[in-house]
Amino acid sequence: MLLDLEMLRISFGAFAPVDQVTLSVDRGEILGIVGESGSGKSLTATAIMGLLPRIGGQVAAGTIRFDGTNLVGLPERQMRRLRGGRIALITQNPMTSLDSMMRIGPQIDQAARLHLGLGRSAARAKSLELMADLRIPDPASVYDLFPHQLSGGMKQRIVIAMALAGDPELLIADEPTTALDVTVQAQIVQILVDLVRQRGLGLILITHDMGVVAQACDRVAVMYCGRVVELAEVDALFAQPRHPYTQALIRCIPRHDMARGTMSAIPGVVPSAAAQPPGCRFNPRCARVADRCRIEIPELRIGVSGNGVACHVAEAA
Amino acid sequence: MIRHRALAMLKAVSTFKGGISGAFLLLLVIGALFAPWLSPYPYDQQDLGIMNQAPSLTHLFGTDEFGRDVLSRMITGARTSLSVSITAIGISVALGLVLGATCGYFGGTFDRIVMTVIDLTWSFPEILIALMLVAIIGPGLEGVVIAIAIAYLAQFTRLTRTQIMSLKSETYVEATISLGAGHAHVLFSHLLPNALAPVLVAAMLATGDAIILEATLGFFGLGAQPPTPSWGAMMSSGTAQLFIAPWVILLPGLAVALTVVFINLFGDAVIAALDVRAKFREA
Amino acid sequence: MIGFTLRRLVLLLPVFFVVSLVVFFIIHLVPGDPIDNLMRAGSTPEQRLQIAAKYGLDRSLVEQYVTWMGRLLTGDLGTSIIQGRPVSALIARNLPYSLELGIAALLFSTLTGIAAGVIAASYQGTRVDDSITGFILLGSTVPSFWLGLLLILVFAVWLGWVPVSGARGWSSLILPTIAAGLGGIALVARVTRIAMIETSRQDFVTLLHAKGLPPFIIQLRHVLRHAMVPVVTILSLRIGWVLGGAVTIEYVFARPGLGSLLIRALNQRDYPLVQGCLLMLAMAVIIGALIGDIVQAAMDPRQREARA
Numbered sequence: 012m013l014l015d016l017e018m019l020r021i022s023f024g025a026f027a028p029v030d031q032v033t034l035s036v037d038r039g040e041i042l043g044i045v046g047e048s049g050s051g052k053s054l055t056a057t058a059i060m061g062l063l064p065r066i067g068g069q070v071a072a073g074t075i076r077f078d079g080t081n082l083v084g085l086p087e088r089q090m091r092r093l094r095g096g097r098i099a100l101i102t103q104n105p106m107t108s109l110d111s112m113m114r115i116g117p118q119i120d121q122a123a124r125l126h127l128g129l130g131r132s133a134a135r136a137k138s139l140e141l142m143a144d145l146r147i148p149d150p151a152s153v154y155d156l157f158p159h160q161l162s163g164g165m166k167q168r169i170v171i172a173m174a175l176a177g178d179p180e181l182l183i184a185d186e187p188t189t190a191l192d193v194t195v196q197a198q199i200v201q202i203l204v205d206l207v208r209q210r211g212l213g214l215i216l217i218t219h220d221m222g223v224v225a226q227a228c229d230r231v232a233v234m235y236c237g238r239v240v241e242l243a244e245v246d247a248l249f250a251q252p253r254h255p256y257t258q259a260l261i262r263c264i265p266r267h268d269m270a271r272g273t274m275s276a277i278p279g280v281v282p283s284a285a286a287q288p289p290g291c292r293f294n295p296r297c298a299r300v301a302d303r304c305r306i307e308i309p310e311l312r313i314g315v316s317g318n319g320v321a322c323h324v325a326e327a328a
Numbered sequence: 329m330i331r332h333r334a335l336a337m338l339k340a341v342s343t344f345k346g347g348i349s350g351a352f353l354l355l356l357v358i359g360a361l362f363a364p365w366l367s368p369y370p371y372d373q374q375d376l377g378i379m380n381q382a383p384s385l386t387h388l389f390g391t392d393e394f395g396r397d398v399l400s401r402m403i404t405g406a407r408t409s410l411s412v413s414i415t416a417i418g419i420s421v422a423l424g425l426v427l428g429a430t431c432g433y434f435g436g437t438f439d440r441i442v443m444t445v446i447d448l449t450w451s452f453p454e455i456l457i458a459l460m461l462v463a464i465i466g467p468g469l470e471g472v473v474i475a476i477a478i479a480y481l482a483q484f485t486r487l488t489r490t491q492i493m494s495l496k497s498e499t500y501v502e503a504t505i506s507l508g509a510g511h512a513h514v515l516f517s518h519l520l521p522n523a524l525a526p527v528l529v530a531a532m533l534a535t536g537d538a539i540i541l542e543a544t545l546g547f548f549g550l551g552a553q554p555p556t557p558s559w560g561a562m563m564s565s566g567t568a569q570l571f572i573a574p575w576v577i578l579l580p581g582l583a584v585a586l587t588v589v590f591i592n593l594f595g596d597a598v599i600a601a602l603d604v605r606a607k608f609r610e611a
Numbered sequence: 612m613i614g615f616t617l618r619r620l621v622l623l624l625p626v627f628f629v630v631s632l633v634v635f636f637i638i639h640l641v642p643g644d645p646i647d648n649l650m651r652a653g654s655t656p657e658q659r660l661q662i663a664a665k666y667g668l669d670r671s672l673v674e675q676y677v678t679w680m681g682r683l684l685t686g687d688l689g690t691s692i693i694q695g696r697p698v699s700a701l702i703a704r705n706l707p708y709s710l711e712l713g714i715a716a717l718l719f720s721t722l723t724g725i726a727a728g729v730i731a732a733s734y735q736g737t738r739v740d741d742s743i744t745g746f747i748l749l750g751s752t753v754p755s756f757w758l759g760l761l762l763i764l765v766f767a768v769w770l771g772w773v774p775v776s777g778a779r780g781w782s783s784l785i786l787p788t789i790a791a792g793l794g795g796i797a798l799v800a801r802v803t804r805i806a807m808i809e810t811s812r813q814d815f816v817t818l819l820h821a822k823g824l825p826p827f828i829i830q831l832r833h834v835l836r837h838a839m840v841p842v843v844t845i846l847s848l849r850i851g852w853v854l855g856g857a858v859t860i861e862y863v864f865a866r867p868g869l870g871s872l873l874i875r876a877l878n879q880r881d882y883p884l885v886q887g888c889l890l891m892l893a894m895a896v897i898i899g900a901l902i903g904d905i906v907q908a909a910m911d912p913r914q915r916e917a918r919a
Contacts, residue, residue: 062821102821112912113833453852464640543754588753
């Protein structure tokens with residue numbers, strides 16, 4: 012495995028918005044992490060990047076193994092060598108992810124110069140090549156533009172190019188299409204899928220869009236309130252969702268053959284970090300809630316197939 | 329609304345910073361109010377036999393070049409400095425509220441003309457505006473009050489105008505207007521009460537700046553005229569006095585600096601207490 | 612950029628007009644007869660008529676303004692009543708000293724302020740940040756003239772390191788620069804600190820960290836560059852503030868300069884000289900703001916392209 016998270020717990024002071032997260036991704040594989048906002052998807056990504064201290068959090072327990080090395084407790088200097096090099100991040104909003112006062116090109120060059128030790132002109136050549144790979148028209152002139160002169164979709168390609176500049180093995184894309192137009196979203200997802208297939212990268216694709224999951228991912232981790240509630244291969248997940256929350260999520264995907272006015276929604280709201288219910292965190296909103304669910308937190312049990320679910324009811328069935 | 333604000337004040341005073349600074353300011357105001365009873369000597373009692381004496385038990389802060397008690401003069405000076413600054417800022421706030429509310433509520437040509445002039449004065453340092461006005465009015469306390477009031481007018485007008493404009497576009501105000509409420513009703517019952525809090529906080533902080541401005545004008549000999557003491561005027565003998573009796577110069581300046589520091593700290597505490605977002609963060 | 616600069620220069624004309632109008636009216640708004648204000652005590656009636664004719668006070672206000680303005684444009688600012696010399700000559704002699712102090716104070720406060728702001732932001736929430744923030748509060752609450760007096764007492768009188776007053780040699784510039792610059796340091800440091808902290812929270816900075824760049828490179832090469840925009844805005848708005856501080860400080864250190872000239876003129880009711888000094892100081896503020904505006908526009912790529 013390229014990346015292995017085991018029983019990860021992230022804390023901010025007394026709160027632990029992410030707990031007992033176990034998941035993994037291999038080379039050439041796309042792992043989707045889905046869940047509503049506040050489910051801890053982005054925090055998990057931030058933890059893998061080692062950037063939690065910047066926002067006042069820390070890894071309180073568990074391990075993050077990258078290619079065999081535990082990143083938890085790794086000295087900052089060594090972490091910095093991995094960051095942008097072997098592990099790269101693609102952020103959510105391309106509008107605000109680029110330095111608006113710096114030309115596009117040098118921003119892409121940075122990672123290659125820092126991690127691959129390339130000189131100015133070698134880095135430039137590599138950046139131009141990357142831009143061409145990402146189907147950015149006329150890379151040489153885009154290289155000298157400022158971010159405000161590009162469209163949102165183009166900016167997101169630049170952000171991807173920036174992530175690829177350090178020749179990463181693991182790519183973490185945190186809602187890479189949320190801020191984009193629907194037509195552009197599909198293009199960006201396709202670019203990411205192609206990258207994984209061609210370069211053999213491992214990709215963690217964080218999204219709340221089940222459509223994107225179905226289109227791109229190999230395996231999926233469904234998160235709710237800071238915990239992984241279901242981990243499964245994508246076909247199995249859509250064919251036979253086991254956790255009531257996953258089932259509800261899939262029911263919420265709009266289809267063209269639906270009767271009018273039958274759009275479904277999950278009743279209730281995600282509880283805040285300070286007001287978590289006892290027992291299974293989904294129990295107040297769950298249609299199949301049992302007495303046990305209100306007392307005991309279900310654990311994620313992964314079977315030999317690599318699939319697993321954290322639900323008392325699903326396990327009993 | 330009023331209860332909310334009283335609560336905020338209470339909360340501001342209950343913090344460490346707010347408590348300490350509030351207590352200091354309260355003592356200062358009491359000292360200024362009861363100056364004639366609190367000062368150990370009459371502020372203008374000269375005794376040429378004890379000129380420029382260093383601080384001692386009989387004269388805690390020493391004596392000046394006429395043998396007057398520096399502590400007594402500082403207590404009376406607090407009265408001058410505070411009343412000048414507070415009066416000036418009071419006038420400035422009142423004018424600024426009227427001008428800013430009119431501009432923000434009605435807009436149009438009047439607004440444009442006023443704002444052009446306001447923007448013009450904005451880039452000029454207050455001390456330069458004050459000096460210009462003192463040049464016109466002539467030295468003395470009335471001149472200083474008017475000069476300070478006008479020097480800070482731009483700030484309050486702008487602030488009120490921005491507040492009124494943003495409140496005016498809120499749904500409930502638009503609804504009130506569309507229901508046919510009169511201008512006066514909308515302005516006085518809906519807009520001004522809500523615009524008041526930030527203006528009053530700004531006024532408190534500006535009072536600190538006004539104390540410095542008053543001291544500077546007094547130091548130049550353009551403020552309180554002898555024998556009336558003010559913190560600034562006490563320092564107007566300047567470098568000459570500095571070599572002989574530095575306490576005469578240093579102590580009033582220290583009083584100015586401390587007062588302004590405490591006004592700022594108290595202002596910070598009030599801002600923090602009024603801040604709704606901060607309350608959520610604690611939750 | 613040139614077009615932008617020219618447009619800004621044209622916008623200055625009405626500002627200059629209003630300022631000149633205010634300054635012109637000073638002499639008419641002063642209580643009492645303007646002629647009395649222009650004379651030394653004990654002048655004869657013939658001298659009165661002479662002065663009235665000389666200053667055109669026997670003609671209408673509009674006529675007076677036009678003549679005054681015409682003279683102004685040829686560099687004639689009138690004659691000082693007390694010193695009996697042309698105001699323009701007095702200003703020309705004093706201006707270099709004010710420029711010297713003003714520029715020194717501006718440079719000193721900008722550079723020190725930015726450095727303090729960057730350090731405070733980089734160590735946000737630590738004791739380093741607290742002490743810089745405390746200093747900022749102190750710097751904006753201590754009257755600058757009093758700080759000047761304090762510096763004189765300590766460094767000139769007690770320690771004897773630098774001259775007490777005057778303007779001979781660079782060593783006489785040190786204390787005035789510190790005293791005049793303190794308020795500016797506090798202002799620049801406060802704005803820099805807040806701007807740095809706010810910029811650091813933006814997505815692009817997270818992404819820079821995600822690239823593995825060393826934090827000090829991110830702070831200096833990226834965050835500071837963004838933080839400089841509000842700093843320059845504030846400076847261009849409040850450049851007069853620093854100059855105003857210099858006015859006060861000149862008087863304290865008995866340095867020649869426009870400030871001491873103005874305050875002496877005010878105390879002596881030498882109105883032509885007051886007018887001249889105020890006009891020059893106002894021009895300095897306006898030109899300072901203009902330079903700030905241009906620098907600000909040159910910094911932002913969006914404005915640079917749009918206004919090219």
